[in-house]
Amino acid sequence: MAKYLFLRLLDAIPTVFLVLTLVFVAMRILPGDPALAVLGANADGGQLEAFREKMGLNDPLWLQYLNFLWDAVRLDFGNSLMNDQPISRMIANNLPHTIYLTLLSVLLGLSMGIPLGVIAARNRNRPPDSALRIYSLMGYAIPDFYLAAILLVVFSLNLGWFPINGEGEGFWDGLHHLILPALTLALLKSAFLGRLTRTSLLEVLGRDYIRTARAKGAQEGRVVFHHGLRNAMLPLSTGIGISILATLSGSVAVELVFNRPGIGRLLIDAITERDYPVIQAGVMMFAFFVILVNLAMDVVYLIVDPRIRIKS
Amino acid sequence: MTMTTDLPQDLAEREAIAPEPGYWDPVRHVLLDRWSTRIAFVVVILFILAAAFAPWLAPYDPLRQSIVSINKLPSWDHWLGTDQFGRDVMSRMIHGSRNSLIFGLLAPIFAAFFGTILGVTAGYFGGWADRVISRVIDLLMAFPELLLAILIAAALGGSFWNIVVVLTVAFTPGFARVARASTLAVKQEPYVEAAIAAGVRTPLIIFRHIVPNIMAPIVVLMTLWSASSIRIEATLSFLGIGTQPPNPSWGNIIRDGLTNMFATQWPIVAGGMAITIVVLAISIIGDSVRDVLDPENAQ
Numbered sequence: 001m002a003k004y005l006f007l008r009l010l011d012a013i014p015t016v017f018l019v020l021t022l023v024f025v026a027m028r029i030l031p032g033d034p035a036l037a038v039l040g041a042n043a044d045g046g047q048l049e050a051f052r053e054k055m056g057l058n059d060p061l062w063l064q065y066l067n068f069l070w071d072a073v074r075l076d077f078g079n080s081l082m083n084d085q086p087i088s089r090m091i092a093n094n095l096p097h098t099i100y101l102t103l104l105s106v107l108l109g110l111s112m113g114i115p116l117g118v119i120a121a122r123n124r125n126r127p128p129d130s131a132l133r134i135y136s137l138m139g140y141a142i143p144d145f146y147l148a149a150i151l152l153v154v155f156s157l158n159l160g161w162f163p164i165n166g167e168g169e170g171f172w173d174g175l176h177h178l179i180l181p182a183l184t185l186a187l188l189k190s191a192f193l194g195r196l197t198r199t200s201l202l203e204v205l206g207r208d209y210i211r212t213a214r215a216k217g218a219q220e221g222r223v224v225f226h227h228g229l230r231n232a233m234l235p236l237s238t239g240i241g242i243s244i245l246a247t248l249s250g251s252v253a254v255e256l257v258f259n260r261p262g263i264g265r266l267l268i269d270a271i272t273e274r275d276y277p278v279i280q281a282g283v284m285m286f287a288f289f290v291i292l293v294n295l296a297m298d299v300v301y302l303i304v305d306p307r308i309r310i311k312s
Numbered sequence: 313m314t315m316t317t318d319l320p321q322d323l324a325e326r327e328a329i330a331p332e333p334g335y336w337d338p339v340r341h342v343l344l345d346r347w348s349t350r351i352a353f354v355v356v357i358l359f360i361l362a363a364a365f366a367p368w369l370a371p372y373d374p375l376r377q378s379i380v381s382i383n384k385l386p387s388w389d390h391w392l393g394t395d396q397f398g399r400d401v402m403s404r405m406i407h408g409s410r411n412s413l414i415f416g417l418l419a420p421i422f423a424a425f426f427g428t429i430l431g432v433t434a435g436y437f438g439g440w441a442d443r444v445i446s447r448v449i450d451l452l453m454a455f456p457e458l459l460l461a462i463l464i465a466a467a468l469g470g471s472f473w474n475i476v477v478v479l480t481v482a483f484t485p486g487f488a489r490v491a492r493a494s495t496l497a498v499k500q501e502p503y504v505e506a507a508i509a510a511g512v513r514t515p516l517i518i519f520r521h522i523v524p525n526i527m528a529p530i531v532v533l534m535t536l537w538s539a540s541s542i543r544i545e546a547t548l549s550f551l552g553i554g555t556q557p558p559n560p561s562w563g564n565i566i567r568d569g570l571t572n573m574f575a576t577q578w579p580i581v582a583g584g585m586a587i588t589i590v591v592l593a594i595s596i597i598g599d600s601v602r603d604v605l606d607p608e609n610a611q
Contacts, residue, residue: 245456
């Protein structure tokens, strides 16, 4: 098992390398002259030259590339063009908020989605099942930012139950600010996870060992949860990974709607300000997140599915 | 011995049981089998008509600002009210449908084109081409499409063709993966092996025997992703990296509405409803298309 993990980690290295290369190519070659993009068309030749010198844009491309890789490995993203703060500190300030949002929304999404899926599977082709089908279709069709805006307008603006924006101070106030943003993402997740739970549970419930369990007189609850749901966990754990990844893109919109700090917010603000070093760092952070979640999913497979452990 | 004599008989039998379906049969099934799909078709056609005839349907110029009628609530003059610049929200919605719907048409077509080329190349030729293409596909598939789109749009900035590029790049890996897997399966079929053995030239094999036989899953993906690309364009426009103001799109109508939510909430509601209804209708159609063309993957 340790060997499998080690190999999997080793396998992630070329992926990280490929991501860094893609980011470098996208940021240096695609948008034309970065100096012109940052300083605007009104900058004179001297200013442009000074900027290029400062950012190392006059070096040969291979040297720029090596410097870029070396900086990325040391997590040194340089300074923001806007406020000259070190970008690593800006990320450190924003990252916890995105992590809280992700954790709470996944927790809420699972605790709503799995019971919904179990209820639908137990009532196949009856009203609860159709209700879940409509719910999951809506969950796919409603964009996250629209749901966020609706919750904000209804519960914060009109009913006044929740604060309109910001992140709050201290634990309880912070949680109060976090509930609506997390609920937005959780509702969408529960639609997806509920459908997935239903499908994988129905598949498992048709297996021979379920019939055996029923035949030996096991209680219905034990059949569904012990024999059924446990074996439905494998496809479900893939789904949980996918929905954690979806949070990353969802958090961008949700942080904007609720005016919360976070990595998504940092990225969007940087795009509006054309703060290229921050955009680059934000893009890399998201890419690392994706690779990390995929790695974590592999570890979860190891735990959930003993067959992989034996094979490796 | 039994193999050689059984095979033609078996084939003849199968043909007798299932007559060759007509060319338009699948289309008719998709269109008419379910009432939910029929409603979805009507909805999509209505939206397309609205987009096509936007200049004639919209009661006002979507860009015209008016200082005397800002933040009006819905009335007979302005069905959805006006925004913070006094622009008629209904007219912006109707014109915005053009910017929102066009990507649902363009992006899947481009992505299907490039994805099929990559997937067929990887699947048919194998070797190092397959290794390189598969590696890049795996990497890109690890990212959710929306996140990938946001990251590329962050680097490129928003304009019509940039959004097309963003969506195409975000969707191509999915098409490539499906095309590759289908090509690998079709390549094993006796008619392809026969063509190879008979010395048919490679391009002819690919275009005559491979591509037509992998089109079903590709078409399914195209309908499903036409919904996705409308949703993603809306998100990009909402984030300010899609359709650029003052040009209306459903996403940036909601963006404008959010900064003005204390005065009127109608733009948010209208923009979101339009996106939700269209995406819902196209996904219902997409489900039907999948059930008819690709029964193995139907849920």
